[in-house]
Amino acid sequence: MSPRKRHVLLLWMLVCSCATEAIEPISTSIAVGMAAALTGFLASYQNIFYYFHECCRPEWIAFNRTGLQLDLQTKLFGQHIASRIILKAVTGFMSNDNPKKPLVLSLHGWTGTGKNFVSQLIADNIYKEGMDSSFVHVFTSELHFPHSSHLNTYKSQLQQWIKGNVTNCGRSMFIFDEMDKMQPGLIDSIKPYLDYYEKLDGVSYRKAIFIFLSNAGGEGIIQAALDFWTAGRDREELELKDLETVLSVSVFNNKKSGLWHTSLIDKNLVDFFVPFLPLEYRHVVECAMAEMKARGVPPNHNVADQVAKDVVYFPKTERVFSVKGCKTISSKLDYYT
Numbered sequence: 261m262s263p264r265k266r267h268v269l270l271l272w273m274l275v276c277s278c279a280t281e282a283i284e285p286i287s288t289s290i291a292v293g294m295a296a297a298l299t300g301f302l303a304s305y306q307n308i309f310y311y312f313h314e315c316c317r318p319e320w321i322a323f324n325r326t327g328l329q330l331d332l333q334t335k336l337f338g339q340h341i342a343s344r345i346i347l348k349a350v351t352g353f354m355s356n357d358n359p360k361k362p363l364v365l366s367l368h369g370w371t372g373t374g375k376n377f378v379s380q381l382i383a384d385n386i387y388k389e390g391m392d393s394s395f396v397h398v399f400t401s402e403l404h405f406p407h408s409s410h411l412n413t414y415k416s417q418l419q420q421w422i423k424g425n426v427t428n429c430g431r432s433m434f435i436f437d438e439m440d441k442m443q444p445g446l447i448d449s450i451k452p453y454l455d456y457y458e459k460l461d462g463v464s465y466r467k468a469i470f471i472f473l474s475n476a477g478g479e480g481i482i483q484a485a486l487d488f489w490t491a492g493r494d495r496e497e498l499e500l501k502d503l504e505t506v507l508s509v510s511v512f513n514n515k516k517s518g519l520w521h522t523s524l525i526d527k528n529l530v531d532f533f534v535p536f537l538p539l540e541y542r543h544v545v546e547c548a549m550a551e552m553k554a555r556g557v558p559p560n561h562n563v564a565d566q567v568a569k570d571v572v573y574f575p576k577t578e579r580v581f582s583v584k585g586c587k588t589i590s591s592k593l594d595y596y597t
C-alpha cells in the first residue's frame with residue numbers, strides 16, 4: 261500500500277470512528293501490523309482531524325456552567341425565574357453521567373421574552389459550534405410540518421430523524437419552536453424517546469435534550485405579573501409557585517398548546533415548565549444596550565432610551581409591558597444609529 265493510500269485509509273477510519281461516537285477497537289492483526297510509529301502518527305492525525313471536524317466528542321461537546329451562568333446574568337433580561345430554573349436544570353442534567361431520562365424543558369411566555377434566546381444560550385454553552393452544531397436540531401411547524409393532512413408522514417419522519425440523530429450522537433439537542441402551532445398528536449409520536457427507557461431498539465435517548473417553546477400560558481403569566489405590578493410589589497418577588505397554577509391551567513387545558521392531551525403531561529415526561537415574564541421599559545433599554553455592545557459600538561444610553569420609547573406597551577392605560585418584548589429592538593436600533 262502506498263503511503264498516500266494508507267493516508268486515505270487512516271482518514272476514513274477516523275471519519276467512521278467520529279460518526280459512531282467512540283473509536284472502534286482496531287482488530288489485533290491490524291494493530292500488530294501497524295507499527296508503533298504509525299500509532300503515533302495516527303494519534304496526532306486523530307487530534308488534528310477532531311480539531312477541524314465537529315465530532316460527538318468532548319472536544320466539541322462540553323458543558324460550561326460558568327459560561328451559562330454568566331450569559332444568563334448578562335444577556336437575558338427580566339427573567340429571574342427562568343434564569344434560575346434553566347441553570348439548575350441544565351447543570352444538574354449535564355453533570356450527571358448516567359441520567360435516567362433525557363432532559364425535557366417546556367418554555368412558556370409571550371413573544372419576544374427570550375425563549376428562543378435561552379435555547380441559544382444553552383446550545384452555546386454545551387456545543388462549541390452553538391446553534392450551528394450539527395447536533396442541534398430546530399423544528400418549526402411551519403417549516404417542517406406545514407400540512408395537517410400529512411400528520412402520519414410527519415410522525416414517522418420525526419421519529420426517524422430523532423432516532424437517526426441520537427444514534428449518531430447521544431448528546432443531541434432538539435428544539436421545537438411554536439409548539440402552539442404543532443398538531444396535537446405529532447409530539448405524542450416522540451413520547452417514547454422522552455421516557456425512562458434504558459434503550460429503545462438499541463438506542464439510548466437519555467443524554468439528549470428536548471426543548472419545547474410556546475406562547476401557551478403567556479396570557480396567564482402576563483396577568484400574574486400585572487397583578488404584582490398593580491399591587492406595587494417588586495417583580496423579582498414573583499416566584500415560580502405564583503405562576504404554576506396559571507401555567508398548568510393553560511398548558512393542560514388549552515387545545516392550542518400542542519402539548520394538549522398528550523401523554524407527555526399525563527406521564528410527567530416534561531421535567532420543567534419554565535415561565536417567561538413580559539418585559540418592561542427598563543428591560544427593553546437593557547436589550548438595546550446589550551445589542552449595541554454585541555455590535556461592537558459603545559453602548560449609548562440615550563439611544564437605548566429612544567429605542568425603548570419607540571416600543572409599544574400594554575395594557576393601554578398602564579403601558580407596563582412591551583408588546584413584542586425585545587423582538588424588534590435590533591431593527592429599531594438600525595434606525596436610530
Ligand SMILES: *[C@@H]1O[C@H](CO)[C@@H](O)[C@H](O)[C@H]1NC(C)=O
Nearest residue numbers: 322324325326327328330331
Ligand atoms: C466558560 O465560559 C467562561 C465565561 O464565558 C469562559 O471564560 C471560559 O473560558 C469557558 N470555559 C471553557 C472551558 O470554555
Ligand SMILES: *[C@@H]1O[C@H](CO)[C@@H](O)[C@H](O)[C@H]1NC(C)=O
Nearest residue numbers: 397398420421422423424425
Ligand atoms: C437529523 O435531523 C435532521 C433534521 O433536523 C434530518 O434532516 C436528518 O435526516 C436527521 N439525521 C438522521 C441521521 O436521521
